[in-house]
Amino acid sequence: MARNEAHQGNTGSGDPASGIAGARGRRKAVRYAVPVAVAGIAAATIGIGSALASGGDPDLPKISAEELIAKVAKSDVQQMSGSVKFSTDLGLPSLPSGISLGEGGKGGKGQGAEVSPQAKLAELASGTHTLRVAVDGPDKQRLSIVERAAEYSLIRNGDQVWAYDSGSNTVHHSTAPSGKGAKDGKGGRDGKGGAAGETLGASPQELAKKALDAVGDSTSVAVDGTAKVAGRDAYQLTVKPKAAESTVGAVRIAVDAKTGTPLKFTLAAKSGGKPVVDAAFTKVDFGKPSASTFDFTPPKGAKVTEDKDLEGRAEHRAEGMPGLPGLSGGSGAPGLDVLGKDWASIAHFTVPKDLGEDAGKAAEKAGGAGKSAPAGGLFEKFGSKVSGSFGSGQIFSTRLVNALITDNGDVYVGAVTKDALIAAAK
Amino acid sequence: MWRAERSPGRTERRAEERAEGRYGRLDGAVPAGARAVSPFRQLSLFRSEIGTVFRRWRTLVLLGVLAAVPVLVGVAVKVETGDGGTVGGGGGGPAFLSQVTNNGLFLVFTSLAATLPFFLPMAVGVVAGDSLAGEAASGTLRYLLVAPAGRTRLLLAKLTSTLVFCLAATMVVALSALATGALLFPLGDVTLLSGTTVSFGEGLLRALAVAGAVALSLVGIAALGLFVSTLTNSGIAAMATTVGLLITAQIVDQFPQLAAVQPYLFPHHWLSFADVLRQPVYWDQLLDNFRLQALYAAVFGSAAWARFTTKDVTA
Structure with a gap:
């Protein structure tokens, strides 16, 4: 055999x-x-x-855009937790420091002082990140950025705000001025924001609210079918700026049909391609997160930094609150004036010296507009020369935000086309 | 039928002993048409294969090297922080390194994170690649096949012994790290990645879960190595190919331009074991990893079966 x-x-x-x-x-x-x-x-x-x-778009009863917006405004979800996939594609080759995203960076790089929380959140401005959020009422929030074998957590429990970076084992501690700013209008969001401000800035809800705040004559709003997001039925709301010079193509928001919570936020540039910002829940749970979620004690041996300059920060935040680029313009910031309005608004300010650094920071103040200003020496590399009735200058462009810096030190930043910037500079 | 054509060398005699050890109850001589193997003897095949793997000097040296890694890391960290300094300037080095000085348990995670990209899979690749090709190279494979165990069962036994080695190698790293960590650093409550503090007992449980996740991460390369091992009659070639595939996959995994294929590379989700240390545990990546490893096991396991049950065994 x-x-x-x-x-x-x-x-x-x-x-x-x-x-x-x-x-x-x-x-x-x-x-x-x-x-x-x-x-x-x-x-x-x-x-x-x-x-x-x-x-398999779900079948939902018809709803008008106004009703849907009202639904979002009325929505009062106090408790939820979930995972968010957050992608940004600003069309920059790679992001040097000094570039950050709307709210995430707003109180952030401008202050320069602390390294950890804001710098960390600025990282959200490029690539794809997984965030985990948990909310229980107005004063218990948690946001974690899931990293490779590490995690960055912002935890607010009452008036205590902790930031913990497991990678470097460092803790940042501050106290939230509970009450202050928690009730006055826009500050309400910011107050929730105020301390944990950065916390939810990146979640679809916050982004959506900001976009919807801007809805007015200059915007067309429509309900555009339905979708399934994180296993839940949702309406799609499309917000389009009417202004021709805006670089924002459309903002799409998926609103949970039951609770009215925005589950997905997409901001597309007029030039097409991948969305500039895409934040969507991949998992969502409207149950009460366990109380221990919001407990934090600094681990033994961790480096703890205390936040001293609290007042300053709070104010700074209040000023720098603009939502999406150019929407509410950061009008409070000193030395800054806003040309145009709504979607077509352009922030204008003057930088005296140290062009790179300051421009970067100042642009930050203009909210999301800060995305456009690369720091320092990168200026020359990214810019392209333009000249007009204002003299000559450098123009920097990304897929969403363009910036013009004239040789006199005038800076024009906005989510508008280059031509609109040049026209504004006249 | 039992006698080899070539003059019987040392290895062949040893193989005969092994074969007799495996089927000792048959008293050496195997009737050609023997069927209806009792479950007990099935198990004995698996046991003897596992024994074969772990009696090898090569295996013991591999395990010894793996056990030395945590000791090395622990001592290095201890020496560096002896004067109160911090590790690696904060944030550098393998994951969890910054926490090791505060809690010895983190040495387990650091060591696993340090050995998983290369050391552990290389050891598994050596064992898996050698499993069949090594027998073929030393001329002992045919002796194994003469016994009425069947090729499928022999293959399963080889796969099992490789998987047992995966688990053993991981546990060796973990236990050596735990012992070193306990000796050199304080132990106590564990702060998870999310900042939640859990008791040391739960920390130990999580460490066990991490070790389990790491061991399961190695299933893919074990199956791949077994398949490669059926392709050649040279043990060295099979080991080199398996380790080469590992390195190739690791390199391909680095390039953002190749993002489209990366989710299907077996090392892609390896670091997901860290997700066990989040609160609540973040399952997405872990499950992706397990699914991917299961897929590799199914595809390459069946490919190994197809190859091994149909190939001509001449050595």
Whole structure:
């Protein structure tokens, strides 16, 4: 008996010698088909899975745009937790420091003093990040940035605000002025923001609220079908600026049909391509998060920094509160005037010296507009020369925000086209 | 039928002993048509294969090197922080390094994070690549096949012994790290990545879960190595190919331009074991990892089966 043959199979069955080769060939083919089939099934499962996830828009009763906006405004979700996928694509090759995202950076780099919380949040301005959020009432919030083998957490529990970076084992502690700013209008958000301000700035709800605040004559709003987000039925709301010079193509917000909570926020540039900002819940739970979620004690041996300059910060935040680029303009910031209005607004200010640094910081003050100002030496590399009735200057552009810096030190920043900037500079 | 054509060398005699050890109850001589193998003897095949792996000097040296890594890391950290300094200037080095001085348990996580990218899978690649090709190279494979165990079962036994090695290698690193950490650093309540503090007992449980996740992360390369091992009759070639595939996958995993294929590379989700240390545990990546490893095990395991049950074994 041939020891070279497999034991199972035709051992002992006494096939005629001529048939053996053919039978073995066939058997071989059948066996090799198994791994191929396994791989094929896996590929098909992945394909079908993503097709199912994207298709099958839910059937929901019709709703008008006004009703939907009212629903969002009325929505009073106090408790929720979930994961958010947050992607930004500003169209910059790579992000040097000094560039940050709307609210995340607003109180942030401008102050320069502390390294940790704001600098960390600025990282959100590029690439894709996973955030985990948990909210229980107005004074218990948590936001974590999930990193590779590390995590950055911002925890607000009452008037205590902790930031913990597990990667470097450092803690940043501050106290939230509870009450202050918590009730006055826009400050309400900011007050919630105030301390944990950065906390929810990146969540779809906050982004959506800011966009909806800006809804007015200059904006067209429409309900654009339905979608499934994080396994929940949602309406799609499309907000489009009417102004021709705006670089914002459309803002799409998916609103949870039951609770009115925005679940997904997408901001697309007029130039098309991938969304500039895309924040969406991948998992959401409207139950009460466990109380321990908001507990924090600095671990042994961690470096703890106390936040001393609290008042200053709070004020700074209040000023720098502008929402989406140019929406509410950061009009409070000193030395800053806003040309145009709503979507087409352009921030204008003058930088005396140390162009790079200051421009970067100042642009930060203009809120999301700060995205456009690369720090320091990168200025020359990114800019392109322009000249007009204002003289000559450098123009810097991203997919969303453009900035013009004249040789006299005038800076014009806005989510508008380059031509609009040049026209404004006249 | 039992006698080899070439003059019986040392290895072959050893193989005969091994074969007899495996089927000792059959008293050496194996009837050609023996069927109906009792479950007990099935297990004995698995046991003897596992024994074969762990009796090898090579395996013991690999495990010894793995055990030395945490000791090395621990001592280095202790020496560096002996004068009150911080580790690596904060934030550098492998994950969790900054916490090691405060809690020895973190040495377990650091060591696993340090060995998982290369050391652990390399050891697994060596064992998996050697499993069948090594037997073929030393001329002992046919002895194993003469016994009525069947190729499928032999393959399963080889896979099992490799998987046991995955677990053993991980546990060696983890236990060595735990012992070193306990000796050199204080132990106590554990602060998770999310900033939540849990008791030392729960920390230990999480460390065990982390070790389990790491061991499961190695299933993919074990299956891959086994498949490579069925392709060649040279143990060295199989080991080198497996380790080469590992390095290639690790390199491909680095380039953002290749993002489209990266989720399907077996090392892609390896660091997800850290997600066990979040509160609440972040399952997405972990489950992705387990699914991917299961897929590799299914595809390459069945490919190894297809190859091994149909190939001509001449050595």
